[in-house]
Amino acid sequence: MLLIDIIPNKCDFCGCCVGVCPEDAIELKEAEIKIDENLCTNCSKCVWACPIEVLKFNKERLVNKNR
Amino acid sequence: MKSEYDVIVVGGGPAGSMAARFAAEQGVSVIMLEKDRDIGYPVRCGEAVSKAGIEEFIKPDDVFISTTIDKFAMISPDGTEVVIPLExxxxxxxxxxxxxxLAKQAASYGVEIITRAYVNGLIIEDGKVCGVKYEYKGEQQEMRSKVVIAAxxxxxxxxxxxxxKTHIDFRDMESCTQVTAANIDVDSSTLxxxxxxxVAPEGYFWIFPKRNNSANIGLGVSGAIGKKTSSQTYLNKFMSEHYPNAPxxxxxAGGVPSSITLEKISAPGIILVGDAARQVNPLSGGGIVSGMIGGKIGGTIVGEAIKQNNLNHILTYDKAWAERLGKRHEIFGRIKDTIYNLSDEKYNSIAHAISKVPMQKRSLGNVFKIxxxxxxxxxIDIAKVFLIK
Structure with missing residues (x-):
């Protein structure tokens, strides 16, 4: 289950997240960023590398899942 | 546009344009694909370069030069400012x-250019890269080549x-934010x-002056810092403290891969240049000139390989890069790890020590020595890169 959220309309398309993604799970087109949930392992490196807090690790979704 | 070229360059930044130009100079057919609508946009960079660095490629021209720099100012945590003349x-x-x-220069050597061409896959046959898959005008297409240059x-x-292996450790990604602001009263020839x-843990915060009292103001933080506090938070804090009303x-936002060059930057049918190859000076974070040099070396080798009908020749690119700059970047990487981990007290004492040195005796090499x-x-590393000319 994908636990990384992308806050809409906030991304500046700088590419930090793609550069650190070990799974090649992030795609950055001209003005569009996408995470492939089949490849993403929720490692959160993209979250830490994002300079402007576009990506968030969604803890609640994890809690809800485990309930 | 044809369906086959000798060389496909992916990416229209400085490294891509120079790779394309130098390949085309060898007399082979080259196309450069840019994913964005415009070459040169969006800018994701502090825009500082050395004069000698760009002169290897293009005659300096006021059309693209905002300001000329000849001094470096270090501001330590206690506010001590010391100015060092740059050699x-x-x-x-x-x-x-x-x-x-740069793209126009490439075009003048016969390079074809298209924008809004988004490469989303490679054509690989018998373990060799033979072209790209890309989206253009809403359609999925293919283009074949002898060599792909990834820029x-x-x-x-x-x-x-x-x-x-191209992804880098998150600790080696300098995540940058920057504003270009107006009404910034700084000396227009000082970095x-x-x-x-x-202000900038494990890195530095910069103000680079631009024309008419404007300036690029920003910082980069490594992923290790970004884990707790984002780059943007530090920038907002600095701006509200120093320039709360600046328009x-x-x-x-931008990312600087501050690691040393990738272990491998070529494979059958493909080479990597510029930021894609992580050809950034790890100490300064500067990647424009080093990317152009990577593009020049790579483009030339690729052009030669095709002309000589010996595609294995492209595998000599790794060594050629290491000798021109790669090894130097390893030295810069070692210096970086120490310099950016100094304590606030140490930065203060360095600034105090420099302030006692007469202006004409100050140099960057001396700063590092202190x-x-x-x-x-x-x-010894400092001597190698700063003092021996």
Missing amino acids: QSGFILERRIFDYE DGVESRIGRWAGI YFYFGKD ILTKI ALFNKPSLL
Whole structure:
């Protein structure tokens, strides 16, 4: 289950997240960023590398899942 | 546009344009594909370069030069500012125009260019890259080549598709934010660097002056810091403390891969140049000139390989790069690890020590010598890169 959220309309398309993604799970087109949930392992490196807090690790979704 | 070229360059930044130009100079057919609508946009960079660095490629011109730099100011955590004259002058560029000029230069050598062509896959046959898959005008298409040159920037994925490990450790990604602001009253020929854990932990905060009292103001933080506090938080704090009313002309984010060059930057049918190859000076974070040099070396070798009908020749690119700059970047990497981990007290004492040195005796080499006085092994590195000309 994908636990990384992308806050809409906030991304500046700088590419930090793609550069650190070990799974090649992030795609950055001209003005569009996408995470492939089949490849993403929720490692959160993209979250830490994002300079402007576009990506968030969604803890609640994890809690809800485990309930 | 044809369906087959000798060389396909992916990415229209400085490294891509120079790779394309130098390949075309060897008399082979070259096309450059840019994913964005415009070459040179969006800018994701502090725009500082050395004069000598760009002169190897293009005649300096006021069209793309905003200001000329001849001094470096270090501001320590306690606010001590020391100015150091630079032995080599530099420029703050207008990247939007600079990148355009480089692409036009490539075009003058016969390179074809298309924008809004988004490469999303490689054609690989018998373990060799034979072209790209790309989206253009809403349609999925293919284009074949003898060699692909990946100049696809910090967000590079093309190398991975060819089996090269290109992702970097999150601690080596300098996540940058920057504003270009107006009404910034700084000296227009000085680069300002602020150090300390409150302004830019494990890195530096910069003010690079641009024309008419504007300036690029920003910082990069490593992923290790970003884990707790984002780059943007530090920038907002600095702006509210120093320039709360400055009009903001642009606000950008960008990533600097501050590791040394990738272990491998070529494979059958493909080479990587610029940020995609992580050809950035790890100490300064500067990647424009080093990317152009990577592009020149790579483009030339690729052109020669095709002309001589010996595609294995492209595999000599790794060594050629290492000899021109790669090994030097390893030295810069070692210096970086120490310099950016100094304590606030140490930065203060360095600034105080420099302030006692007469202006005409100050140099960057001396600053590093003072900073690394207790690290004899690094002093040898400093001597190698700063003092021996």
